[in-house]
Amino acid sequence: MSPSPLLRVHWWLYLLLVLPFLAQAADPLPSWSDGPSRHAIMTFVGEVTSEGSKGFVPPAERIAVFDNDGTLWSEQPLYIQLAFAMDEVKRLAPQHPEWKEQQPFKAVLENDLKTLFESGMPGLLEVVSATHAGLDTDALLGNARAWLARAVHPRTHRPYTEMVYQPMLELLDYLRANGFKTYIVSGGDVVFMRAFAEEVYGIPPEQVIGTHYLSRFQDQGGRLSVLRTPQLAHNNDGPGKVESIELIIGRRPLFAFGNSDGDLQMLQWTAAGSGKRFAGLVHHTDAQRETAYDRDSSIGHLDKALDIAKADGWTVVDMAAEWRQVFPFSPTTSGQ
């Protein structure tokens, strides 16, 4: 009962036509070219999820942590949260006539980025505090959502919520499909990030960890709220990332991704765990499709962590070579 030669030809033709599409549909990381980073990620995930294998890790322990600025979304030419803070200063300026003469607010109102940056971290923090503290959490969430709905990126003119890295969106989905719990652990403000993290990344509020102000429960004649006082409670950068991971997650991550020296301790803490661990860096090497920056940049400064990554065999993603697509709206390159 062998099939007729004609049927056999059809069967082969069918496979030849359909298989490539099936393969593409099944590829969980289509924006990653077939390079070393993609290989390292898939090998690692395969090992920790293979039941019965030596490297198997139970789902409850599959914690993945991601930096946000420069790792999941763009941080050039300016941290997006700082763009929000500057726009908020302009919006609130009529209620603060003193800002016209008072630095660093004067610089913000005059779009004088040079003077603003010369004010250093204290100056930048003053602008952030003036817009992120002294109000209750619901009010800040509302302000952030309203701004994200109207603001656009100065270069692409796209909403900021589209300035996210397509390959990293795929990575988040891929990890979750493999039983990982995905967290953001970022220097960004925790409430600001919650304004978009669930919708944009599929990361719920309780898996967003960030910088925050000392908060105070308020009962104003039965109207309950949580006030953010102007007192910074935790700067979630560098060693602060490990401290908040230990406090809030209480379990060492299995997988971590960052892009700057501010992520170094989080990556080291992850890599130093028992058994196999994954530590990765997004290296911004793509001047054409994004921005090329590392050792000389003040935003996303990547120097020491790059050396340690290379010495310790962490995964360093060469954006130009390994990402076939950068943003969801940008074209796909053929890759390698």
Added chain:
Amino acid sequence: MSPSPLLRVHWWLYLLLVLPFLAQAADPLPSWSDGPSRHAIMTFVGEVTSEGSKGFVPPAERIAVFDNDGTLWSEQPLYIQLAFAMDEVKRLAPQHPEWKEQQPFKAVLENDLKTLFESGMPGLLEVVSATHAGLDTDALLGNARAWLARAVHPRTHRPYTEMVYQPMLELLDYLRANGFKTYIVSGGDVVFMRAFAEEVYGIPPEQVIGTHYLSRFQDQGGRLSVLRTPQLAHNNDGPGKVESIELIIGRRPLFAFGNSDGDLQMLQWTAAGSGKRFAGLVHHTDAQRETAYDRDSSIGHLDKALDIAKADGWTVVDMAAEWRQVFPFSPTTSGQ
């Protein structure tokens, strides 16, 4: 082809014998008598989980928060964590000869609870800090686990991890089976609670929120750890519970359970959310099977919250009347 009369009899006999067991197995809350609290819980869960109904709440928003001491496990005659701290002071005493003459440590070493309690909150905090801070998180976790493995409750002589309320274990399971994420939000130390919460309650470390000390990442020649400094960072009681819920969960709970005035703000915050919310109190009314205490007790003081619960129609569990079983090892009463 109808079955023989004999077979039919067997079939009926089988059903008569097996059905009651099936019905019992299907009851998610067997230790709760058929009283108002059980009814309120099941009605609420039924409403928020009925897809298409007006009260439906998506799983992502089904956050349930529980106090621990007196709500999930025993707090009489002493907070279990304080029993741990006292035993730790005794264990560490050889390294602290000064404690023999120094209050409140002298009182601890002499089992003089009266003097210890007269030292008030500052004194108790000193005992807790001496045993819960100044060491790294892994060391504390190890100390707590070692103690839990050897210590027993002074009245029941059972391990403390068995001093948990059977009806509350069933409630936690029932909520999780209905898509709720269950959290502990307790005045207890966050690391101490993580030493048993996953094994005993099925609550993973990242869903345990508690009191904590300011922590510092340490890199000692490549040995990484997180030190708990002696500086208290957050007292997770009263309004502090709302502040940590807003900071760490970032979403208002749908369901909350407590047992004392220290849970009042958490219950109010929960109840004041939009749509239907559940706020419940465990009322310790059972002098025979546990301990009867409320308005006059310093541990588990329940006064203002009891009045507000009654005025606002929250669920108040009458332990004596509504719990058919108290601890997993204790006998089941017939209930009502």
